[in-house]
Amino acid sequence: xxxxxxxxxxxxxxxxxxxxxxxxxxxxxxxxxxxxxxxxxxxxxxxxxxxxxxxxxxxxxxxxxxxxxxxxxxxxxxxxxxxxxxxxxxxxxxxxxxxxxxxxxxxxxxxxxxxxxxxxxxxxxxxxxxxxxxxxxxxxxxxxxxxxxxxxxxxxxxxxxxxxxxxxxxxxxxxxxxxxxxxxxxxxxxxxxxxxxxxxxxxxxxxxxxxxxxxxx
Numbered sequence: 091x092x093x094x095x096x097x098x099x100x101x102x103x104x105x106x107x108x109x110x111x112x113x114x115x116x117x118x119x120x121x122x123x124x125x126x127x128x129x130x131x132x133x134x135x136x137x138x139x140x141x142x143x144x145x146x147x148x149x150x151x152x153x154x155x156x157x158x159x160x161x162x163x164x165x166x167x168x169x170x171x172x173x174x175x176x177x178x179x180x181x182x183x184x185x186x187x188x189x190x191x192x193x194x195x196x197x198x199x200x201x202x203x204x205x206x207x208x209x210x211x212x213x214x215x216x217x218x219x220x221x222x223x224x225x226x227x228x229x230x231x232x233x234x235x236x237x238x239x240x241x242x243x244x245x246x247x248x249x250x251x252x253x254x255x256x257x258x259x260x261x262x263x264x265x266x267x268x269x270x271x272x273x274x275x276x277x278x279x280x281x282x283x284x285x286x287x288x289x290x291x292x293x294x295x296x297x298x299x300x301x302x303x304x305x306x307x
Contacts, residue, residue: 152178156253159285168287172255179222179251187217191226198230206230214243221250225257237264255285262294271298 155175162168182188190209197206207230213223228243241264247257262277275298281291 148178148181148183156284159287163287165287165289168285172285172288176256179225179254182217182220182222184217184220187213187220187223191223194226194230198233203230203234207234214246219250221247221254221257224250225254225260228257228260232260232264237268240264253284255281255288255291258284259288259291262291266294266298271302274298275302 152175155171155178159168159171159175162171180188180191182191190213194206194209194213197203197209207227210223210227210230213220214227217223224243224247228240228247231237231240231243241261244257244261244264247254248261251257258277258281262274262281265271265274265277275295278291278294278298281288282295285291
């Protein structure tokens with residue numbers, strides 16, 4: 091709950107910290123590879139289908155994987171478990187949503203940001219309960235330096251999946267880059283509660299703790 095309050099308190103101020111679109115962009119190094127489907131300029135948006143998003147057995151599998159992630163101290167093994175969690179998150183349960191996610195990722199890799207955003211806007215409109223759709227759009231907004239919009243989408247992703255370590259680490263990164271070190275530290279600590287072996291989070295907690303300890307009061 092505190093993480094959500096942090097986002098709500100800060101997202102409205104981030105427009106002042108964000109750089110305009112067209113400035114140097116940041117590409118997510120952990121973005122999943124695009125699927126075989128690729129968008130065409132005149133492609134029609136696929137129809138809405140009736141397949142329910144996120145089956146119960148998928149939720150049970152996620153619970154098992156998160157339990158394993160929390161008790162896995164070895165970073166290499168933990169990454170394997172985390173990748174399995176990502177695989178579950180990417181399964182929307184809808185063929186058309188999965189297709190648009192693949193198209194958006196291909197457009198993002200090709201730096202066709204407007205096209206990627208169009209697809210992801212469709213994803214979150216058609217599947218508002220699909221957390222990874224919001225997280226993917228948050229990543230795109232971050233890449234475009236639209237930090238406030240990224241924060242808003244992170245908030246939605248975390249409301250749907252509070253354990254989303256990708257969204258949590260993205261939140262921590264934005265907070266740190268915009269000078270909110272204490273809030274960034276709390277977000278990284280929350281990330282470690284979910285994913286204790288994440289080395290980037292461990293290093294960030296140590297660094298920020300040291301920086302804040304040395305900061306003048």
